[in-house]
Amino acid sequence: MKQDFCFLDVDEDEEDAQAVQPSSKESKKQSLTSTEEIVSGSVKGPMNLFITKKKTKGGKLRQTSINDACDKELRDRTVQKIARFMYQAAISFNAAHLDSFKEMIEAIGQYGPNLKPPSYHELRVPLLQKEIVYTNELLKENKDECEKYGCSIMSDGWTDRKQRTLINFLVNSPKGTMFLESVDASAHVKTRTLLYELLDRFVERVGEKNVVQVISDNGSNYVLAEDIGKIEVVRKTISRAIALVGFIYNHGSVLHMMRECTENKELARHGVTRFATTFLTFHAFFLE
Known part of the structure; x- marks a missing residue:
């Protein structure tokens, strides 16, 4: 069979370049092969982080995108700053279980960047006043239940590190339990008369007609005060x-x-x- 050849004049540099460059088909084939080897894990490279296999909910495999890696890095940096704030402020880890904590994080995310944090004055005065109003609105349902079905006055005494006797007073109704006040009763617990006056004050505060019973410690001083x-x-x-x-x-x-x-x-x-x-x-x- 006769074959026609066409000779072109090229420089030696171009000849060397053409000699080392594969054809377009071969280049495409090699590129696909390299990608498959990286995805399969047989070859590791600097881009391996962004195209590693990741299972979806359906069990199928998908490639981890650059956005996923960036989101993970951004989240790690953000939650670390949140954790650092809690450590420095000595906030209990149980705060992470509060709905208000999750609502705060969600609200910050919805606001977006450039959020101006509340100032010392805002936290101390206007925001605190608004929260008091909000709390009283939440407790209104409990107070209505007390007037309708009656309630129990509960006192829980404990001693702090300074050996002070503190008593937490709470009100329980079918709606739930609400906190009234914490009192330093170091001067009351030893005398049944003073302890009775303290209990009577909270009964009056809730309303005598609404109180069904008083629940307290079984110490002798409490028994004498409300026997x-x-x-x-x-x-x-x-x-x-x-x-x-x-x-x-x-x-x-x-x-x-x-x-x-x-x-x-x-x-x-x-x-x-x-x-x-x-x-x-x-x-x-x-x-x-």
């Missing part, structure tokens, strides 16, 4: 309840009948810790 068991009508009711429980458990036939009718329900028997068992005894008589 409602000495009220005649309450004393008689407690005595009858204790006598009834004793009668039931001292007569086998009556006990068997009670268990059969109440699906093996047991009654709380009066014990040494009367502050708790008296309430449990009454509660056991209540059949839903």
Whole structure:
């Protein structure tokens, strides 16, 4: 077969360049091969970070884009600054579980760049006043529940590192529990009269008609301050309840009948810790 050849005059440099450069098909083939080798992991290079395989939710593999890597780097830098602020301000790690913490981060992200942070004066005066109004609006539903269904005054005493006796006062209603105040009661806990005055103040604050019961520590000073068991009508009711429980458990036939009718329900028997068992005894008589 006859072949026609066409000879062109080229410089020696151009000949060398053409000799080392592959054809377009070969170049494309080599480029695809190199990419496949990098993706498969057989070849590692500086771009390997941006085209590594990553599984999607459906289980399929996709290439990690440059944007993904940049987003990860930006997030790492941002959350590190958030963490540093919490460390320097000695904020408890439990703050990360608060809804308000997550809402704050979301609000900052929605605002975008160039957000001017609140000043010392704003945090101390106007923003604080707005938060007080907002908190009172949240507590209004609890107060309405107290007036409608009644509530319990709860006091929780504890001692801090300075050996001060602090008492947290809370109000519990069907709507939930709300904090009233924390009081330094170091001068009150030793005297039942002063402790009674402190409890009475919070009962008046909530409203006597709304308070169903007062729940506190079982220390002797608290018992003396709010020993409602000495009220005649309450004393008689407690005595009858204790006598009834004793009668039931001292007569086998009556006990068997009670268990059969109440699906093996047991009654709380009066014990040494009367502050708790008296309430449990009454509660056991209540059949839903």
